[in-house]
Amino acid sequence: MTAVSSLSSTVFPKACLCGLSYDAASWARLRLVGRSADDVEVLELRDCVCKSTLAVLVSPTLAETRALLERALHLLTRERSLMACAGDHSALALVADLQAAVARLS
Numbered sequence: 001m002t003a004v005s006s007l008s009s010t011v012f013p014k015a016c017l018c019g020l021s022y023d024a025a026s027w028a029r030l031r032l033v034g035r036s037a038d039d040v041e042v043l044e045l046r047d048c049v050c051k052s053t054l055a056v057l058v059s060p061t062l063a064e065t066r067a068l069l070e071r072a073l074h075l076l077t078r079e080r081s082l083m084a085c086a087g088d089h090s091a092l093a094l095v096a097d098l099q100a101a102v103a104r105l106s
């Protein structure tokens, strides 16, 4: 992941070591290798014409945002009984807010 991250850039034009560079429109026409949505940030990987794989940070799609919220909600829900025992009402309110946010995205 480190090697890929070091290639990432949030700013177009995206330059390749081969000398070609891409704006957002020409980037979108390159062959999509994949997207990594394991984190809040999403890395989009595309192959340059020279076959090198480049990466840029992109905004998560609605589906990716929903998946992230669902993972957080799943983790928090597991701890819900502990929160209730501890009388942690702000944590319980956060769970309720997340449930509402996920429902709105569905």
Ligand SMILES: [Zn+2]
Residues within 6 Å of the ligand: 016, 017, 018, 019, 020, 048, 049, 050, 051, 052
């Ligand atoms: Zn290239």
